[in-house]
Amino acid sequence: MDNQVTYKANGTTTEFSFNFKVFKPENLEIYINGLKQEGGYHTELSDDYGQIIFSIPPALNSKIVIKRNLKIVRQTDLQEYGVISAQDLNLDMDYIVELIRQTNEELKKCIKYDPEKGEIKTTLPQAEAKKAIVWDETAKRLVNSEIDFLDESLSAEKTYEDIKIIFEDMKKLLNNSNDGSCYGLVVNMIDLLKAKFPELSQDLGTIMEAYNESEDYGNI
Numbered sequence: 001m002d003n004q005v006t007y008k009a010n011g012t013t014t015e016f017s018f019n020f021k022v023f024k025p026e027n028l029e030i031y032i033n034g035l036k037q038e039g040g041y042h043t044e045l046s047d048d049y050g051q052i053i054f055s056i057p058p059a060l061n062s063k064i065v066i067k068r069n070l071k072i073v074r075q076t077d078l079q080e081y082g083v084i085s086a087q088d089l090n091l092d093m094d095y096i097v098e099l100i101r102q103t104n105e106e107l108k109k110c111i112k113y114d115p116e117k118g119e120i121k122t123t124l125p126q127a128e129a130k131k132a133i134v135w136d137e138t139a140k141r142l143v144n145s146e147i148d149f150l151d152e153s154l155s156a157e158k159t160y161e162d163i164k165i166i167f168e169d170m171k172k173l174l175n176n177s178n179d180g181s182c183y184g185l186v187v188n189m190i191d192l193l194k195a196k197f198p199e200l201s202q203d204l205g206t207i208m209e210a211y212n213e214s215e216d217y218g219n220i
Contacts, residue, residue, distance in 0.1 A: 003105045004067035011060035017051040018066045021098050023075070023091070031065040032058055070099050 005018045022028055025043040029036060030052060041054045052066055075095045076088045113120050121141045124133065131144040 003069075003102050004065055007064040007066075009058035009060060009062040009064055012057050014054045014057050015051050016054075016064055016066060017049060018068075019049045020068050021048045021094070022050065022068055022070070023095060023098075027068055027070055028052070029065075029067045029069050031067070032062050034063070068102060070095070070102050072099065 128144045130148045134145045136143045
């Protein structure tokens with residue numbers, strides 16, 4: 001059983017149901033397009049379900065989320081030597097069961113590791129600016145990376161420019177070499193880079209055009 005239900009508004013509907021148990025309207029949180037609603041609706045509850053009724057239909061294509069949020073509180077303060085009402089006792093037990101269900105649903109959303117992989121330490125390392133969290137060499141513990149991932153020298157644009165320089169160096173090598181084996185090697189390297197970085201073809205796709213009608217030395 002989920003703790004929430006999501007709808008897409010059609011611009012005319014005002015009533016939206018849910019099929020999980022709540023005990024009072026305060027157990028619900030209502031969101032429209034990510035914004036928590038503090039009014040503009042009322043709640044009708046039944047034993048195991050209910051519905052939200054908006055005073056004005058939510059706008060067309062709005063995302064509506066009805067979420068259960070039970071607080072961890074006691075429902076009944078039982079007094080020593082006092083009379084215990086069966087109704088009150090059942091209410092307390094029902095609330096505890098539903099609270100456990102809610103917690104279990106939230107735990108399903110957490111990242112978990114495979115217990116068959118053995119003991120793994122999941123404690124996060126101390127926060128360090130511009131560093132990523134990675135597994136260490138044993139794959140058993142999380143650590144901060146040694147690389148600064150916000151370093152401009154490691155950016156995708158910088159890498160792209162470096163590869164362009166490599167292409168230009170290859171062109172020079174081809175122009176200055178009469179060695180067929182060298183030619184074949186460079187051709188293979190260019191094909192490999194183009195396959196890995198297809199966007200380079202737009203800028204550097206003419207590298208080999210000057211050789212299209214030259215002698216075919218073959219590839220290595």
